[in-house]
Structures are given as C-alpha cells and as structure tokens.
Amino acid sequence: EFSKLFKGTVNLVYELRAIVAQQSTKLNEMGATVEELKRANGERPKVAFSASLSESKGPNSDDVILAYKHVFNNIGEAYSPVTGIFRAPVNGVYYFTYTAFTTSSKGRRVSLYKNGLVMVTVTDDVSDSEDGGTNGVTLQLDAGDEVYTRLMEGFNIFDDNNHHSTFTGFLLFT
DSSP states (O other): OHHHHHHHHHHHHHHHHHHHHHHHHHHHHHHHHHHHHHHHHHHSOOOEEEEEOOSOBOOOSSOEEOOOOEEEEEETSOBOTTTOOEEOSSSEEEEEEEEEEEETTOOEEEEEEETTEEEEEEEESSOOSEEEEEEEEEEEEOTTOEEEEEEOTTOOBBOOTTOOSEEEEEEEEO
16 A cells, blocks of 8 residues: 555656646746847837926917927937927837917917928917817827927917926837
C-alpha cells in the first residue's frame, strides 16, 4: 500500500513539473510580448499641447489668428505660442478642441482652420453677461498641415489669468 501511495505521489510530482515547465514557457512568451509592446510604444510619436490666450482680443478690423501664449504643455513642440499655429509633425489622426469665452454683451465668433479651410466654429452674436462656447473635431493630418483658430472680424474673445479661452490638440494615432 505504501508503494502505491509513493508511485502516485511520484507521478503527481512529474505532472506538476510538466505543468510548471509549460507555465514557465508561457510566462517567457508573455514577457517577450510585453517588451515588444514597450518598444513599439516608446517609438510612437507623442504629440499634445494645451494653451490659453491669457489676454482678451478684439474687436478687429480683420480676422486674426489667435496666439495662445500661456502654454500648459507642448509635448512634441508642434504648437507655436508665437504664431498660434499647430504644425503636424507626423501623419496621423489628431483631436482638437477650443473654448471661446466672452463677457458683457460682446459677441464672439471663433473658427478652427485646417490649412486655411474652416473646420468648425463657435458663435454667439448676442451674449448675456458671460458666455462660453466649445467645439472640437478629429482631423486626419499630413506632416506639415497647419491647424489654428481665428477670431472673426468685429468679434471679441475674453481671457485673463483664469484661462477661460483655451486651445488643445493631441495625436490619437498614426
């Protein structure tokens, strides 16, 4: 009876060793996959920015590109706070959003452009005491394409150190 029990235990140990060997092989394969994903993610371009105007603008006698000078972040350095223009560093799909804020009875009209063409607009011709509007769009861009916002002629936008009027964009995927 002891020999039967001993043989059963030995067989169980062999089976467990085989299971451990299989699991070890699977664990090594998963480790290699994790390392491959880390390398792929590390090579993926990282592009994101967010900025606010920091001062009010308008009304102007012409349309003007808005330069958002207070930069919260500018990963990839694709946004210029001097010109207000985002220039795509790589081909890909990007998301942009902006908020335009006004005070008193001043109207606002701000549009987001891609290479000189209007994509989306925020409008409020008759504002109440304070009013904000936001719009966003996903755009497929080629490297070098330009995206910016423009304040339309005769309209206003408000901002101060509380950062009411902002412009944000980031790469979703290539």
